[in-house]
Amino acid sequence: MNGGLKLIKMNKAKNHDGLKLPVVEEFYSIQGEGFHTGKAAYFLRIGGCDVSCAWCDEKRAWNAGNFQMIDIEGVVERIAVVPAKAVVVTGGEPLLWNLDILCKKLKEKGIETFLETSGSEPLSGQWDWVCLSPKKNAPPLHEVLEHADELKVVIETITDFAWAEENAKEVPSHCKLWLQPEWSCSQKMMQPIVDYILQHPKWSISLQSHKYMRVP
Numbered sequence: 001m002n003g004g005l006k007l008i009k010m011n012k013a014k015n016h017d018g019l020k021l022p023v024v025e026e027f028y029s030i031q032g033e034g035f036h037t038g039k040a041a042y043f044l045r046i047g048g049c050d051v052s053c054a055w056c057d058e059k060r061a062w063n064a065g066n067f068q069m070i071d072i073e074g075v076v077e078r079i080a081v082v083p084a085k086a087v088v089v090t091g092g093e094p095l096l097w098n099l100d101i102l103c104k105k106l107k108e109k110g111i112e113t114f115l116e117t118s119g120s121e122p123l124s125g126q127w128d129w130v131c132l133s134p135k136k137n138a139p140p141l142h143e144v145l146e147h148a149d150e151l152k153v154v155i156e157t158i159t160d161f162a163w164a165e166e167n168a169k170e171v172p173s174h175c176k177l178w179l180q181p182e183w184s185c186s187q188k189m190m191q192p193i194v195d196y197i198l199q200h201p202k203w204s205i206s207l208q209s210h211k212y213m214r215v216p
């Protein structure tokens, strides 16, 4: 863990007040993955992550210290003016930060709040939808597993099916279950995933359709 990431942990431990967040980027686009695929939403990417997935496609977001701490009032105002009243809060690992006030202000504006998390940090914020994508490097906390509305497991190798089943045992019965090929090996893993789902139909396949659509 580098110095920047230690600082992130300290911020959390000191009860970060949630009034400012290290915003990597924010944009209005189409959700490409999981249950809400195809729907318009505002995306808010928050910096900081110490999970270290080798295939992470947002490594630039790992060090929160590289991003300016931005006042959430302005962020909420920008979200409120787009036609879709929904925001996807993603990262990095957004739960490194206290998201209570952000969500409170979003709810005051009637905006639906969707979280994308690895579940490695305690839950904060008020969420209409929690998408949990568990990572072996930093397994999800029980308190996040029990609030998951969808479980989205990235499949890089055959052994990841067992990891998916392990997590599926811990989520509520209403939780949607997805297997998603890791992008760089999607050609290789597509058939094994299809075969697995045919034998285990409680799972569905999630594709990173935004990459096919070439939208952010």
Ligand code: SF4
Pocket: 049, 050, 051, 052, 053, 055, 056, 057, 058, 059, 061, 091, 092, 093, 118, 135
């Ligand atoms: S948890 Fe997400 S942001 Fe963090 S390293 Fe893994 S894929 Fe990247």
